Amino acid sequence: MRIIDAHHHFWDIEANYLPWLADKPVNFRYGDYSAIKRNYLAGDYRKDASEFEVVGSVFIETEWNPQDPLGEVAWVNAVREREGLPSVMVAQAWLDRQDAQEVLEALGKTTFVRGIRHKPKSATSPVEVVMGAPGSMGDEAFRRGFAMLEPNGLSFDLQTPWWHLGEAADLAQAFLDTQIIINHTGLPSDRSPEGLDGWRAAMKRAAECPNIAVKISGLGQKGRPWTVQDNGQIILETIDIFGTDRCMFASNFPVDSLVAGFSTIFNGFGRAVADRPKSDQDKLFWANAARIYRIDVAKGD
Incomplete structure (x- = not known):
């Protein structure tokens, strides 16, 4: 199976400082994550993905030391030159910080950074959402930083619970020339009928915006294996809501190794869309990622 993995990580926790892996454990959606508090590098990834023809990949920032966002860019560039992976990178940037312009301009000058990820402030439930809260997508400081993405040729990877996707739609409509990519399928962790109804409505609202795409990934549930x-x-609902041209499959490795093996996840994607035309499957497994993240599959970058 030919794939471009649209969302994965590498880390060397012996050489670099990633607070969530090095310091006191955080409240993690999969529960205990001690199993991934170890180095995870290109050789580990290739072993996990060995069943597949990986023709490209997208490295997503790893919550590296926030005082040194460009340090991760330099580290990833060295990995790319040495290992041939990843193809491109989504870097860390804090849109509401004083250094946003400096960081975004530096990222825009690289040859392999395609976008940034900044996890906006989120509420713990739909009833606690406060529009325009500091650090949220409606915050004026956040939007000032967001306005600098398109001039620097950068897209925006959005990781937020589904109950904030209405704010994402408002953001997308205000910045029509900036590509937004929803991470981890909008985080449908509540699988109750009510939870899925809320997730479905929020995804439909986001899908109204042509500049929003979605990565189908991060579907694990606490205490359950991926099936x-x-x-x-x-x-299937995500594909139906956004359309085949705006969905991408991704591993979220090594994080999702907490719920399944790489083969289980990608073969599961394959089983889910087995009745779709090959042209649609190609889009989901690699072609959309190549287009959205501007990866030249023939050259590998």
Whole structure:
């Protein structure tokens, strides 16, 4: 199976400072994450993905030391030159910080950074959402930084619970020339009928914006193994909501190794869309990622 993995990480926790892996454990959506508090490098990834023809990949920032966002860019560039992966990178940047302009301009001058990820402030439930809260997508400081993305040729990877996707739609409509990519399928962690109804409505609202795409990834549930039975319907609904041209499959490795092996996840994607035309499958597994993240598959970058 030919793939471009649209969302994965590498880290060397012996050489670099990643607070969430090095310091006191954070409240993590999969629960205990001690199993991934170890180095995870290109050789580990290739071993995990060995069943597949990986023709490209997208490295997503790893919550590296926030005082040194460009340090991760330099480290990833060295990995790319040595290992041939990743193809491109989504870097860390804090849109509401004083150094946003400096950091975004530096990222825009690289040859392999395609966008940034800044996790906006989020509420813990739909009823606690406060529009325009400091650090949220409606915050004026956040939007000032967001306005600098398009001039620097950068897209925006958005990781936020589904109950903030209305704010994402407002943001997308205000900045029509900036590509937004929703991470981890909008985080449908609440699989109750009410939770899925809320997730579905929020995804439909986001899909109204042509400049929003979605990565189908991060579908694990706390205390449960990853299965097609649990996740297949969400995969298919996401494709139906956004359309085949705006969805990408991704591993979220090594994080999702907490719930399944790499092969289980990608073969599960394959089973979920097995009845789709090959042209649609190609888009989902690699072609959309190549287009959205501007990866030249023939050259590998």
